[in-house]
Amino acid sequence: AAGVIQSPRHLIKEKRETATLKCYPIPRHDTVYWYQQGPGQDPQFLISFYEKMQSDKGSIPDRFSAQQFSDYHSELNMSSLELGDSALYFCASSLKRGAHEKLFFGSGTQLSVL
Amino acid sequence: DQQVKQNSPSLSVQEGRISILNCDYTNSMFDYFLWYKKYPAEGPTFLISISSIKDKNEDGRFTVFLNKSAKHLSLHIVPSQPGDSAVYFCAASDRGGSEKLVFGKGTKLTVNP
Numbered sequence: 001a002a003g004v005i006q007s008p009r010h011l012i013k014e015k016r017e018t019a020t021l022k023c024y025p026i027p028r029h030d031t032v033y034w035y036q037q038g039p040g041q042d043p044q045f046l047i048s049f050y051e052k053m054q055s056d057k058g059s060i061p062d063r064f065s066a067q068q069f070s071d072y073h074s075e076l077n078m079s080s081l082e083l084g085d086s087a088l089y090f091c092a093s094s095l096k097r098g099a100h101e102k103l104f105f106g107s108g109t110q111l112s113v114l
Numbered sequence: 115d116q117q118v119k120q121n122s123p124s125l126s127v128q129e130g131r132i133s134i135l136n137c138d139y140t141n142s143m144f145d146y147f148l149w150y151k152k153y154p155a156e157g158p159t160f161l162i163s164i165s166s167i168k169d170k171n172e173d174g175r176f177t178v179f180l181n182k183s184a185k186h187l188s189l190h191i192v193p194s195q196p197g198d199s200a201v202y203f204c205a206a207s208d209r210g211g212s213e214k215l216v217f218g219k220g221t222k223l224t225v226n227p
Contacts, residue, residue, distance in 0.1 A: 101160050101163045
């Protein structure tokens with residue numbers, strides 16, 4: 001069965017550069033969530049989208065922006081990268097908004113900022 | 115401020131024995147709790163959940179217990195199998211307030227054959 005696809009799997013950037021992370025949800029899933037997991041840390045909620053509109057916002061820095069497109073894929077844009085942005089970024093999708101037991105996670109994008 | 119705490123970073127048990135993973139929370143608004151399992155190089159996958167109106171939920175070898183007065187939940191795996199070796203995340207949500215999940219830092223379970 002199709003799963004949540006995240007690209008790229010790994011990304012290496014320099015400080016002050018920009019990065020774009022992509023997430024392709026499971027077909028027919030209209031809700032997307034982004035989480036950031038720093039080394040040895042718990043996954044932290046960044047932002048979520050439902051039907052292409054932002055539905056909730058967490059601890060997402062102003063340097064980051066995200067959107068969900070008409071085909072329901074989502075992109076997380078990160079500018080002026082800092083060393084502390086190095087983390088594993090998970091995207092998750094669900095068919096039903098807020099149905100966490102029906103939440104499917106991608107394998108994540110490992111971002112390293114040097 | 116860590117609202118969901120998993121105080122044991124790791125746990126090692128013998129195959130066939132019981133694994134008990136613990137989780138504490140501080141936010142009394144949380145009304146739904148979940149456990150996710152994560153293998154290396156994969157995303158977390160849903161394992162089992164419990165609503166705050168219950169104190170126990172069972173699914174095969176997995177049982178989650180909730181003690182609301184103590185703000186504590188635990189995941190029991192019995193019998194443990196080597197394939198259960200993974201990182202287990204406890205997560206909580208306030209379904210009336212936000213869509214987000216609040217995670218603990220995870221407990222790495224190793225089941226030895």
